[in-house]
Amino acid sequence: MTNTFRAALYIDGEWREGGDGGTFAVVDPADGSTIADFPIATSADCLAAVEAAAAAQEGWAATPPRVRSELLRAAYDLLTEEVELFAEIMVRENGKSWSDAMGEANYAKEFFRWFAEEAVRIPGDYRLSPAGDKRIVVDRQPIGVSLLITPWNFPAAMATRKLAPALAAGCAVILKPARETPLTAAYMVEVLERVGVPRGVVGLVTPVPTGPLVAEMLAHPAVRKLSFTGSTEVGRELLHACADTVVSASMELGGNAPVIVLPGADLDTTVPEALLAKMRNGGSACTAANRFYVHSSLHEEFVRRMAEALSSVSVGSGLDRLNQLGALVSVRERDKVAALVDSAVSEGATVVTGGHSSETGAFYDATLLTGVRHGSEINATEIFGPVTAVVAYDEVDDAIRMANDTEFGLMAYVFGEEREAMAVARRLESGMVAVNRGVVSDPAAPFGGVKQSGLGREGASEGILEFLEEKYIALTA
Structure with missing residues (x-):
């Protein structure tokens, strides 16, 4: 090196x-x-x-x-x-x-x-x-x-x-x-x-x-x-x-990217692509999936699969090329992420996996939270770290309303049957929308947001x- x-x-x-x-x-x-x-x-x-x-x-x-x-x-x-x-x-x-x-x-x-x-x-x-x-x-x-x-x-x-x-x-x-x-x-x-x-x-x-x-x-x-x-x-x-x-x-x-998992979503596609959307760059991305709105019919299975995937993520120095999650840019940034998780728990969320800071270095575990409330601090804040915060919903119109309930409009993700997903994508107040995929960035595509x-x-x-x-x-x- x-x-x-x-x-x-x-x-x-x-x-x-x-x-x-x-x-x-x-x-x-x-x-x-x-x-x-x-x-x-x-x-x-x-x-x-x-x-x-x-x-x-x-x-x-x-x-x-x-x-x-x-x-x-x-x-x-x-x-x-x-x-x-x-x-x-x-x-x-x-x-x-x-x-x-x-x-x-x-x-x-x-x-x-x-x-x-x-x-x-x-x-x-x-x-x-x-x-x-x-x-x-x-x-x-x-x-x-x-x-x-x-x-x-x-x-x-x-x-x-x-x-x-x-x-x-x-x-x-x-x-x-x-x-x-x-x-x-x-x-x-x-x-x-x-x-x-x-x-x-x-x-x-x-x-x-x-x-x-x-x-x-x-x-x-x-x-x-x-x-x-x-x-x-x-x-x-x-x-x-x-x-x-x-x-x-x-x-x-800034961004506060919502992810809407529709009732007809195929979890075999949704979970790996949602992981990309969340964990790319350790979650420190303006396009990172930030707020997960998962239909109640899929919530339990989505959480189970995401928890299994996140708990297997190896954390450590990027100089070890086998590690999948590196450090945050500073201890200060790590502590910001930890404070958001602590705040979510105090507001009633449950840590399914992760939730720990390293004793040395600016590392934070890949973390999954359920029972998150729409409008809570972690839901309204750009997390900029490896934390997946899940909100369950029953009506698609409610998911769209919650997704648009922010001053930001950079990136959004929709998973579901393509025709329905496209209809939802058109209703989202966002400069970019990914449908059934976790990464959109491309030099040939116009990158930017609204609001x-x-x-x-x-x-x-x-x-x-x-x-x-x-x-x-x-x-x-």
């Missing part, structure tokens, strides 16, 4: 390993050891990154789409060659299992391949006006310098899902990763440097304190785009900051449009 990782800011084509801001520790949550000391970006560092991106913007926007495409494809190829290193970095700083890290590494690199192809297919329009007096030309041009803010739970995929379309569109970028997982970000930026992305086009900063320095960057006149993945609470604050200079904002925010789960879409052909602006040019007919 690798013992050292690059821990440095990247500004104007140069790696900066230290400065006036000091450092913060990057911790392996499996054992609490410090694996790197990462430099803190000061106000001067952040503004230098913005200035470098601003200086590079015009040249990068003028770069032929095919050149941008080939650079992104080269990044995909390099990440493919080094996919185990890519996964190992995530295991070390994030704590996830080896299988989850490899799954993310392979998913993340696909965004470079997908947007390498989209870079050469940016659409426009040319048509005669209805009055016949002019030709209407609609061009799409890079929006400009873009600030990309990513979370700790998917440190690779959330970054490439922003980096790839922004670079494909012709935007210079500054990446601000979560403080828990900066090493993955530094590795990806290094890959872009190695394949030849020009100086200043990509920057990497880790400011502390985060809020005021991000606000400073957003206030800079060169910054025209914010793409943020994180909590709804922080997203609201960032939208306020964007308002002052009318910065375009894309937001992928307070976000603005805009990532991935697919829509993803690149978030980093482009339309310009109308009128010509004499």
Whole structure:
């Protein structure tokens, strides 16, 4: 295993390993050891990154789409060659299992391949006006310098899902990763440097304190785009900051994904797919199944099968590739999950299996709760951990009402006979719905939510449009 990782800011084509801001520790949550000391970006560092991106913007926007495409494809190829290193970095700083890290590494690199192809297919329009007096030309041009803010739970995929379309569109970028997982970000930026992305086009900063320095960057006149993945609470604050200079904002925010198991569901399909929906990334996903609404006719058998599956999950360090469930990103996050379980029990829920924290490391057992009440704390909160909380229901209309009873609308799951499941899916207030399957994410699909789960879409052909602006040019007919 690798013992050292690059821990440095990247500004104007140069790696900066230290400065006036000091450092913060990057911790392996499996054992609490410090694996790197990462430099803190000061106000001067952040503004230098913005200035470098601003200086590079015009040249990068003028770069032929095919050149941008080939650079992104080269990044995909390099990440493919080094996919185990890519996964190992995530295991070390994030704590996830080896299988989850490899799954993310392979998913993340696909965004470079997908947007390498989209870079050469940016659409426009040319048509005669209805009055016949002019030709209407609609061009799409890079929006400009873009600030990309990513979370700790998917440190690779959330970054490439922003980096790839922004670079494909012709935007210079500054990446601000979560403080828990900066090493993955530094590795990806290094890959872009190695394949030849020009100086200043990509920057990497880790400011502390985060809020005021991000606000400073957003206030800079060169910054025209914010793409943020994180909590709804922080997203609201960032939208306020964007308002002052009318910065375009894309937001992928929190979720509270319901799972509706209909009376006609086939449990041979439902249980394994529900496990994927719940346990992918140890439950630390905005798309993770969070609230299980199971019809009373299937409740007992569903609980029995889920308990059997969850009780067999092996828990431990992701460096042991046989472990199925790794650590949460920190002891603090582990304790949040434990507190939610304790709260549910105090409100009348029953722990069927699991329910224990580790004595060392940030591990929490795969857990199943029954007797959960709709509207209880665990039902209304994004758990972000390996806890399955089941609510029994009798009427499908009640299940739909409970599923929609939230400010969030990112992801939902429906299991049942396909025709009925599709009818239910159309009634759910969610940007994405999985029918009889546990995973929907795909670079070719538009990812995003409704209500307070976000603005805009990532991935697919829509993803690149978030980093482009339309310009109308009128010509004499």
